[in-house]
Amino acid sequence: MNTFGQFFKLSIFGESHGPAIGVVLDGVPENIPLEEADFEADIARRAPGAIGTTARREADRPKILSGVMDGYTTGAPVTIVFWNSNVQSQDYEQFAAVPRPGHADFVANIKYQFANDPRGGGHFSGRLTLPIVAAGVVAKKMLNAEYGPEDKPEKLDVKIDARLLEIGGEKDSSKWDDLLKATAAEGDSLGGIIECTVTGLGVGVGDPFWDSVESCISHAIFAIPGIRGIEFGDGFAAAHMKGSEHNDPFGPDGPEKNGAGGINGGLTNGAPIVFRVAVKPTSSIFKPQKTWDFENKKETTLQIKGRHDVCFARRTPVIVEAMTAIVLADLL
Numbered sequence: 052m053n054t055f056g057q058f059f060k061l062s063i064f065g066e067s068h069g070p071a072i073g074v075v076l077d078g079v080p081e082n083i084p085l086e087e088a089d090f091e092a093d094i095a096r097r098a099p100g101a102i103g104t105t106a107r108r109e110a111d112r113p114k115i116l117s118g119v120m121d122g123y124t125t126g127a128p129v130t131i132v133f134w135n136s137n138v139q140s141q142d143y144e145q146f147a148a149v150p151r152p153g154h155a156d157f158v159a160n161i162k163y164q165f166a167n168d169p170r171g172g173g174h175f176s177g178r179l180t181l182p183i184v185a186a187g188v189v190a191k192k193m194l195n196a197e198y199g200p201e202d203k204p205e206k207l208d209v210k211i212d213a214r215l216l217e218i219g220g221e222k223d224s225s226k227w228d229d230l231l232k233a234t235a236a237e238g239d240s241l242g243g244i245i246e247c248t249v250t251g252l253g254v255g256v257g258d259p260f261w262d263s264v265e266s267c268i269s270h271a272i273f274a275i276p277g278i279r280g281i282e283f284g285d286g287f288a289a290a291h292m293k294g295s296e297h298n299d300p301f302g303p304d305g306p307e308k309n310g311a312g313g314i315n316g317g318l319t320n321g322a323p324i325v326f327r328v329a330v331k332p333t334s335s336i337f338k339p340q341k342t343w344d345f346e347n348k349k350e351t352t353l354q355i356k357g358r359h360d361v362c363f364a365r366r367t368p369v370i371v372e373a374m375t376a377i378v379l380a381d382l383l
Contacts, residue, residue: 055271059193059381061186067171067178073132074182076189079118081126083196087113090188096369097184103231103361109136113185131185148346149353153334177276177363180370187373190380211375213247213368216327235361238337242279242330243364247371249313249324249379254305256319256382263317264324267382271374272328277363280329284312328371330364
């Protein structure tokens with residue numbers, strides 16, 4: 052399914068090398084200021100350019116097709132589209148018969164009986180995170196919009212901030228560029244870890260049992276291609292602690308530490324939501340890899356050509372923010 056959410060719903064569409072990709076947003080309230088320039092900052096954060104990112108360059112200019120009039124949302128579904136132009140589809144012709152290790156080529160061909168679009172990864176491509184970032188821009192505006200009667204409007208002050216903590220196990224950001232250059236020279240790739248913090252939600256956001264805040268955020272985060280793990284607060288380290296170490300004592304202003312990552316019983320407890328995400332190394336690498344040739348029915352060696360990130364974790368923090376904003380807008 053390509054639709055997510057119960058009250059704030061988004062449906063993504065398109066393929067990496069198709070004419071366009073985009074998103075339809077249903078449940079956007081009326082009178083939220085929105086114009087195409089509002090998307091520029093977050094789209095720029097996702098764009099390539101830093102060392103270790105893809106050489107593919109797209110304009111990535113959003114076009115709002117519906118749901119906005121005179122600079123304000125109308126209450127109707129908002130449709131945002133991005134046109135593809137800089138494609139090199141010939142780089143992907145061989146992968147129908149010779150699937151790339153770590154990619155969706157093999158499973159997609161089996162599930163869709165070779166009818167799926169393999170170019171650039173098709174609908175499985177990380178390029179589909181671009182409309183998700185656009186949806187996140189709208190969700191962030193919804194989280195901080197004024198609601199209620201004109202004489203007593205209510206407004207939250209929700210801030211979502213995701214940042215890259217490490218690349219390939221290296222936490223010193225001053226060493227990342229050299230590490231990525233060396234890895235690229237080897238024809239290989241690296242992963243990373245991202246931390247996201249959310250403030251301003253207050254107490255009680257979320258719903259037990261299936262719609263706990265952790266459940267909903269985790270669902271959305273794992274929809275990002277290449278995510279391998281998520282932990283909240285103390286995370287996996289909690290398994291090595293005693294209860295007296297992990298529990299968060301309460302004071303007059305709520306929790307006095309944050310081992311739970313801002314969530315108790317699936318509901319926000321007033322402390323910041325804090326979680327970390329593990330991003331895998333890019334699957335498309337230049338180093339030769341063993342795979343199976345389904346056409347000739349034999350093992351073969353595959354050396355992938357094309358324009359691929361050495362570490363796509365560098366471009367992922369803003370996507371994590373977008374997914375988090377989408378979830379919170381739906382829960383609220």
